[in-house]
Amino acid sequence: MAAPRAVVLLGPDVCVVLRLSGPLKEQYAKEHGLDFQRLLDASAYKERYRQDMIRWGEEKRRADPGFFCRTAVEGAAQPVWVVSDTRRLSDVEWFRDVYGDAVQTVRVVATEETRKRRSWVFVAGVDDAESECGLDQGVAFDWVIANDGDDRSLDEQLEPLLQSLRGRL
Numbered sequence: 001m002a003a004p005r006a007v008v009l010l011g012p013d014v015c016v017v018l019r020l021s022g023p024l025k026e027q028y029a030k031e032h033g034l035d036f037q038r039l040l041d042a043s044a045y046k047e048r049y050r051q052d053m054i055r056w057g058e059e060k061r062r063a064d065p066g067f068f069c070r071t072a073v074e075g076a077a078q079p080v081w082v083v084s085d086t087r088r089l090s091d092v093e094w095f096r097d098v099y100g101d102a103v104q105t106v107r108v109v110a111t112e113e114t115r116k117r118r119s120w121v122f123v124a125g126v127d128d129a130e131s132e133c134g135l136d137q138g139v140a141f142d143w144v145i146a147n148d149g150d151d152r153s154l155d156e157q158l159e160p161l162l163q164s165l166r167g168r169l
Contacts, residue, residue, distance in 0.1 A: 018084070039053070042119075050126060088135065104143065108146075
């Protein structure tokens, strides 16, 4: 995966992977009396609550667009943050509004064949919702990285991005 690879290449003192879905799932679990740890994995348990969790998360975002973003960055001490699961324009806008030019947007893409090899199966009403494809349009990404399983190719694509980040430290 591209995000953990960036941590390895930059070092854990410099780079950390942050997730917006962690705080979302944790808060959802608390409010609904569910097992937070089981919501983090790719299980039938998570799938049972997925659509309602998406609906609930959208309601939270409408009330406070930065809620999950603020929670995700709390306590992050490293100068480089990879927010690995940004999926909505409102999330990108929040980071840009708060952190300005320090924000670099990176889109990681994979072919449908690669995604299927990784056990992805399209689910109508879920995989075509904003929670999964909200950034397919409307964002001019600073970087686009193809991650189809070739580590050498991935490293070659990451190197200019990492050089740029090192130059900003």
